[in-house]
Each structure stands twice: as structure tokens, then as C-alpha cells.
Amino acid sequence: MTADEADATNALYGLYDALDDLLRGKGTQKMRGLWHHADYVSCSHPYGAWARGWAEVSATWEEGAAVWSVYSGHAQRADRIGGIHGLCVALLGDTAYGTSVYRSKFYMSDGELNLKANCTDVLHRIDGVWKVVHHHADQAPFAWQTRVGQMVRLGRS
Amino acid sequence: MAAGPNAPTEAAAGGYRISIASSQLSINAWGYWPPEVADAFTGEANAISRKLMLVSTFILDAAELKPQGAEGQQALRALFRVLAAMNLARGTFVANNMFTKMQLERLLRESGLGERVAAVD
Numbered sequence: 001m002t003a004d005e006a007d008a009t010n011a012l013y014g015l016y017d018a019l020d021d022l023l024r025g026k027g028t029q030k031m032r033g034l035w036h037h038a039d040y041v042s043c044s045h046p047y048g049a050w051a052r053g054w055a056e057v058s059a060t061w062e063e064g065a066a067v068w069s070v071y072s073g074h075a076q077r078a079d080r081i082g083g084i085h086g087l088c089v090a091l092l093g094d095t096a097y098g099t100s101v102y103r104s105k106f107y108m109s110d111g112e113l114n115l116k117a118n119c120t121d122v123l124h125r126i127d128g129v130w131k132v133v134h135h136h137a138d139q140a141p142f143a144w145q146t147r148v149g150q151m152v153r154l155g156r157s
Numbered sequence: 158m159a160a161g162p163n164a165p166t167e168a169a170a171g172g173y174r175i176s177i178a179s180s181q182l183s184i185n186a187w188g189y190w191p192p193e194v195a196d197a198f199t200g201e202a203n204a205i206s207r208k209l210m211l212v213s214t215f216i217l218d219a220a221e222l223k224p225q226g227a228e229g230q231q232a233l234r235a236l237f238r239v240l241a242a243m244n245l246a247r248g249t250f251v252a253n254n255m256f257t258k259m260q261l262e263r264l265l266r267e268s269g270l271g272e273r274v275a276a277v278d
Binding site: 048049051055056058059066067145149152155 | 255271
């Protein structure tokens with residue numbers, strides 16, 4: 001692995017570290033810092049539709065943090081909520097993309113809630129720093145989305 | 158905000174339409190609201206209690222509404238606060254985007270309308 005590939009790989013793992021922070025109520029600061037704040041960035045999460053442009057993308061991460069702010073299953077736990085597996089990174093000049101499988105586990109009051117989703121992420125190297133410009137995760141199964149929606153309605157996990 | 162390749166022109170498109178008839182309040186909202194749209198909506202939301210003595214029916218068509226940023230959320234909260242103060246009995250909303258649906262449910266719950274305004278398919 002070249003130094004450039006290692007840097008891009010670290011940036012991609014950093015995206016999912018920031019996601020874990022967000023899901024654990026540690027805020028979106030790390031996530032905001034990883035993204036390129038531009039009109040052409042885009043993302044799609046395990047629920048919801050495409051967000052295009054930084055304003056929309058940012059709103060989805062902020063809402064994700066708000067959605068999971070009522071989750072308390074990890075309050076007494078040290079294990080990660082989720083992470084990526086089998087990451088493959090391709091580098092083309094100042095663009096890199098990674099494909100991986102994201103797995104997460106939530107401890108809800110009525111049992112575990114597990115997710116497995118294929119993900120694609122695209123980075124651009126801007127002023128020597130790899131920034132996220134695109135994130136896509138497969139849509140979660142309907143049953144998973146329903147349980148998350150129920151958590152939001154009830155205001156507790 | 159920096160421009161980029163193939164920047165989508167529809168990214169900033171967002172708006173709303175408010176209809177008041179008798180004691181029925183219907184709102185059609187779409188897209189992502191830039192600050193000026195959110196501000197205008199807040200003004201109209203705050204004026205609803207001066208236009209209507211009673212809101213017996215509230216229908217929010219958010220089928221094409223995207224999850225809102227801070228300004229858009231503040232505008233929606235303003236509406237929900239007004240409706241809560243007017244003792245709205247029942248309302249419905251529709252949102253095709255699951256993220257938007259969750260955001261609206263959260264804002265309704267935080268505004269004390271969670272039990273009175275329900276999502277419909």
C-alpha cells in the first residue's frame with residue numbers, strides 16, 4: 001500500500017469513527033470536519049432519500065444525531081456501535097473511493113437491532129487533505145427502519 | 158460554499174404553500190428551505206393564530222420535503238408551537254423521505270403534538 005492509499009484508507013475509517021461518535025451522542029463536529037463543504041457533495045443513508053449539496057448533506061448528519069440522541073443502549077457499553085469490514089480502496093489521482101460492508105448493533109429495549117449494509121464512499125484530495133464528497137449506504141430493511149421510527153416516535157430506545 | 162463539477166441546481170430549491178379554508182389549515186412543503194424561505198414561513202406561521210380562531214383540521218403534505226437544517230427546523234417548530242397553543246385536536250402529515258418523517262415526528266414530539274399529528278401513507 002502506498003502512502004497515498006494509506007492516507008485515503010485512514011480517512012475512510014475516520015468517516016465511520018465519526019459516525020460512531022455521532023450515534024453515541026458525541027456530536028457531529030468530527031463528521032463536519034471530514035466532509036468537503038461544497039455544492040456537489042452527496043449522500044444517502046440506510047433510511048431516507050438522496051441529499052445533494054453540503055446544506056442537505058449536513059442536515060442529514062445532524063438529523064441522524066438527533067434521531068439517535070434518544071438511544072441509550074450503549075450508555076454502559078464500551079464496544080463500538082458499528083464499523084466497516086472488507087474495505088477496498090482505489091486511488092485515481094486526487095480521487096479515491098472505497099467499498100466496504102458496514103455492520104452495526106444497537107441494544108434496544110426489545111432486543112438487538114442489527115444492520116448490514118454495503119457502502120461506497122468517495123474522497124477528493126483538496127489542498128493535500130482527503131475530504132469526503134460522497135457517501136452511500138444501502139437502504140436498511142423495512143423492519144429495521146420501522147424500529148428506528150418507533151424509537152423516534154416514543155422518544156426512547 | 159465552493160462550486161463543484163455538475164453542481165445540482167435543484168439542491169437549493171425548496172418552498173411551501175399555505176391554504177386556509179374555514180378552520181382547515183393545509184400546508185404543502187417541498188425541498189430544502191434556504192434561510193429566506195424558512196424566515197418567511199416562520200412569519201406566516203406566527204400569523205396563523207390571527208387568521209384563524211380555531212384549527213380543526215391540519216394537513217401537512219411533506220411528501221417532497223427534505224430533512225431541514227437549523228433554520229427550516231426552527232420554522233417548523235414555530236408552526237407546531239402555534240398549533241399547540243391553539244389546542245389543535247388532530248392532524249396528519251405525509252412524508253415520503255424516511256429521514257423527513259423522523260424529523261417531523263421528532264419536532265412534533267418536542268412541540269407537544271406527537272400524540273395529535275400522525276403520519277399517514
